[in-house]
Amino acid sequence: MSEAPFEAELPVSPHSAASFGRRRQPAIAEQAPDEHELAAPAAGAPSPPGARPTSLDAIAELRRLCLSRLDPVAAAATRAERLTLEIERLIAEIATERRIQLNGREQRQLAGELVDDMLGLGPLEPLLADDSINDIMVNGPGSVFVERAGRLERVPVRFRDSQHVANICQRIAAAVGRRVDESSPMVDVRLKDGSRVNIVLPPLALDGPCISIRKFARRVIDFARLIEIGSLTAPLARALEIAARCRLNVIISGGTGSGKTTLMNAMSRLIDSSERIVTVEDAAELQLQQPHVVRLETRPASLEGRGEITQRDLVRNALRMRPDRIIIGEVRAAEAFDMLQAMNTGHDGSLSTIHANTTRDALTRIENMVQMGNMGLPAKAIRTQIVGAVDLIVQVERQRDGVRRVTQVTEICGLEGEIVTMNDFFLFEVQGETMGGRLFGRYRASRIRPSFHQRLAYFGLERAWLAALEEAER
Ligand SMILES: Nc1ncnc2c1ncn2[C@@H]1O[C@H](COP(=O)(O)OP(=O)(O)OP(=O)(O)O)[C@@H](O)[C@H]1O
Numbered sequence: 001m002s003e004a005p006f007e008a009e010l011p012v013s014p015h016s017a018a019s020f021g022r023r024r025q026p027a028i029a030e031q032a033p034d035e036h037e038l039a040a041p042a043a044g045a046p047s048p049p050g051a052r053p054t055s056l057d058a059i060a061e062l063r064r065l066c067l068s069r070l071d072p073v074a075a076a077a078t079r080a081e082r083l084t085l086e087i088e089r090l091i092a093e094i095a096t097e098r099r100i101q102l103n104g105r106e107q108r109q110l111a112g113e114l115v116d117d118m119l120g121l122g123p124l125e126p127l128l129a130d131d132s133i134n135d136i137m138v139n140g141p142g143s144v145f146v147e148r149a150g151r152l153e154r155v156p157v158r159f160r161d162s163q164h165v166a167n168i169c170q171r172i173a174a175a176v177g178r179r180v181d182e183s184s185p186m187v188d189v190r191l192k193d194g195s196r197v198n199i200v201l202p203p204l205a206l207d208g209p210c211i212s213i214r215k216f217a218r219r220v221i222d223f224a225r226l227i228e229i230g231s232l233t234a235p236l237a238r239a240l241e242i243a244a245r246c247r248l249n250v251i252i253s254g255g256t257g258s259g260k261t262t263l264m265n266a267m268s269r270l271i272d273s274s275e276r277i278v279t280v281e282d283a284a285e286l287q288l289q290q291p292h293v294v295r296l297e298t299r300p301a302s303l304e305g306r307g308e309i310t311q312r313d314l315v316r317n318a319l320r321m322r323p324d325r326i327i328i329g330e331v332r333a334a335e336a337f338d339m340l341q342a343m344n345t346g347h348d349g350s351l352s353t354i355h356a357n358t359t360r361d362a363l364t365r366i367e368n369m370v371q372m373g374n375m376g377l378p379a380k381a382i383r384t385q386i387v388g389a390v391d392l393i394v395q396v397e398r399q400r401d402g403v404r405r406v407t408q409v410t411e412i413c414g415l416e417g418e419i420v421t422m423n424d425f426f427l428f429e430v431q432g433e434t435m436g437g438r439l440f441g442r443y444r445a446s447r448i449r450p451s452f453h454q455r456l457a458y459f460g461l462e463r464a465w466l467a468a469l470e471e472a473e474r
């Protein structure tokens with residue numbers, strides 16, 4: 001009976017305990033490789049008594065054999081240290097069996113890679129563990145970039161092939177009960193640590209599966225830290241602090257990855273702990289410290305195209321939850337209208353971010369978004385809403401030296417005819433560049449009396465506001 005050897009209970013290696021993730025394996029003889037596997041250069045030749053040298057092929061063969069003898073489900077349930085130990089033993093066994101010479105370092109490296117593949121996110125693990133990296137971008141198996149200190153750089157991390165990347169994608173999605181395959185080739189998910197991940201598979205991605213990860217910042221970036229980094233100055237921070245305290249409605253605007261969410265997190269820390277805050281996000285990233293926070297997250301449509309819950313649905317629902325403040329992670333679509341409604345109907349102090357390149361641009365985008373969701377609403381009516389709702393727009397930018405800076409703080413003053421009038425309280429002017437390539441400059445501040453001066457007075461913060469502006473220019 002030819003199948004007998006497969007069914008026989010084999011003594012597992014003397015080192016390994018039965019529960020570890022090895023498959024019940026056939027006898028070594030059964031695992032005899034195909035002819036060509038052994039037909040490596042040394043096979044026919046008078047082979048050295050010891051072993052074959054380690055070529056990349058030999059390591060690939062070792063990896064393949066190891067994987068074929070491991071049970072991924074059992075391995076996934078094993079602790080990392082134990083699995084590493086067992087895999088190292090397995091590698092040693094197979095290396096001896098196949099006469100592949102491997103030094104200790106190579107053996108540990110291979111074991112590490114296998115453990116990362118089985119328990120974690122494979123070659124991405126070292127990048128995830130590196131705190132100096134903000135973003136990880138995989139554009140197919142051989143092209144991996146990271147953002148470090150505000151700059152993009154290519155890293156020598158490689159996946160074996162597209163399938164290897166695809167497997168990691170599956171693992172990321174499966175961990176939160178989602179699927180990523182031909183029928184849903186684009187997904188947004190979060191890793192266990194809160195990092196935000198976007199996956200796009202071929203054929204939509206032409207050069208292999210793409211993964212974009214915005215890592216969860218372990219180190220909190222509050223105003224003190226922002227000042228330290230040079231993202232803003234102390235007087236500007238004070239002005240934003242005053243804006244948060246006296247419940248102005250603030251929109252943070254900026255390009256992709258410019259630091260919008262981070263600044264919003266920093267501002268949200270200034271909200272009083274007695275307030276009830278409802279947050280609405282596509283992928284939860286906000287880290288509010290207050291005790292009374294309700295977090296809502298959108299839901300994509302199911303595979304049958306049903307059950308989608310949009311930000312607009314959530315904002316409308318949030319209004320029925322007696323919120324003191326509503327925070328919307330990023331306005332992107334029709335919910336802009338509901339956000340303005342919320343800001344205009346007593347939910348002062350609401351915050352949101354928007355993708356735009358200047359504060360004027362941000363205004364136009366809000367207008368367009370409202371128009372898209374409410375066809376036929378005249379531009380003037382929308383602008384009146386905006387002027388009534390939004391107090392300040394704060395622009396952030398990742399500048400060419402890699403530093404993310406607040407570049408503009410603009411007040412929405414009013415409507416003159418059909419034009420929204422605005423005033424820049426702070427405007428960053430680049431003055432030059434240091435030897436090290438770092439930009440330096442100053443803020444120009446405007447002393448015009450703000451349209452929200454009554455509110456400043458009501459909170460007793462009028463003087464503090466003026467002082468911040470004066471100090472900003474010094
Ligand atoms: N002022 C800053 N100084 C240094 N690093 C920052 C600063 N602000 C944000 N970062 C880092 O930059 C990355 C992008 O920040 P963030 O998520 O806030 O940007 P974003 O504009 O919200 O991005 P997206 O457009 O993708 O929503 C994060 O890793 C964050 O930790």
Ligand SMILES: [Mg+2]
Nearest residue numbers: 260261330353
């Ligand atoms: Mg963001």
